[in-house]
Amino acid sequence: MKYVKKSKRFINTSYQIGMKEGNILQGNIYKSVLSVLNVTPMDGGKKMSRKGISGIGVLIIFIAMILVAAVAAMVLLQTVSSLEGQALATGKQAKGEVSSKFQVQSVVGEANVSNNSIVYLRISLKVAPGSPDFILNRTLLSYQTEHVIRTGIKYVKTPEGNNTAEGARNTVKGRTDVYTVVWLNKDANMSQAQKSAVMPEEIVEAWYYAKDLGPYDRVSLAITPNVGTVSRVYFTVPSVITKDVVPLFP
Known part of the structure; x- marks a missing residue:
């Protein structure tokens, strides 16, 4: 009987240890996911950490830079098109001045x-x-x-x-x-x-x-x-x- 009781105690102890290790593993996975998303765990269910907000700010700045670059490219293309038109007109006029006789x-x-x-x-x-x-x-x-x-x-x-x-x-x-x-x-x-x-x-x-x-x-x-x-x-x-x-x- 003593042997049986001892075995039950061993099993209970082993179960508790396993649960603890499982919780640790689960916690590690959770932390890894948050790390990839550049977000830290919630503090008492309140707001996102400063690190997460900083990541979103960087993303907004990056998108703004892309938009500014697109607008600049559009303006540059319009300028090039205008200059090309002026060059063609000037060339045509110069050709007329040289050849008309x-x-x-x-x-x-x-x-x-x-x-x-x-x-x-x-x-x-x-x-x-x-x-x-x-x-x-x-x-x-x-x-x-x-x-x-x-x-x-x-x-x-x-x-x-x-x-x-x-x-x-x-x-x-x-x-x-x-x-x-x-x-x-x-x-x-x-x-x-x-x-x-x-x-x-x-x-x-x-x-x-x-x-x-x-x-x-x-x-x-x-x-x-x-x-x-x-x-x-x-x-x-x-x-x-x-x-x-x-x-x-x-």
Whole structure:
């Protein structure tokens, strides 16, 4: 009987020890979980510890930094896009300024043989490759000799149905402040609206009233578009004028 009682006491003692060790193990697991979550055990069921609150604060700051970085990235992208647009516009404008130009093919003079002088200048022009259409009312002519300088000479259209040499001659006769244009690849009845611009595939002849150019007179002509390069040409009137039409350039 004593042996039996002793055995029961041993069993009870072993059970108590096992329960104690189990509680210790359970407590260790609980602490490990709290450690991973960066939270300490509740103090009497009250508030979370300062360490837990600090962890949440760090998380809030981290999220705020991400939001600030996102906003900064958006602003940077908008700035880059704006600068790219300005660069493209500037490049386009620069290209236009470089490529926009009239090419002077030739210059001939209509002469008064009896007076040994040149009365009208006929300037054959073509738009340079890569140039846009030339708006004529924005294109000025300059005329200079040893005796006279005329600048800001403006374009005027020939009358309706007069896209001809005769129409051009009558349009500028007696006027040194204007020039006109005849389209060599268009018919005489071309519309007035078509006379506003010169397209790249067209060849035109600008007419100007020079009045009385004499032998050996040196002449400088300049065609200035609104945007682009100035076209210049120089020539000297021959010493003797024997024909009604005199080649002057080239």
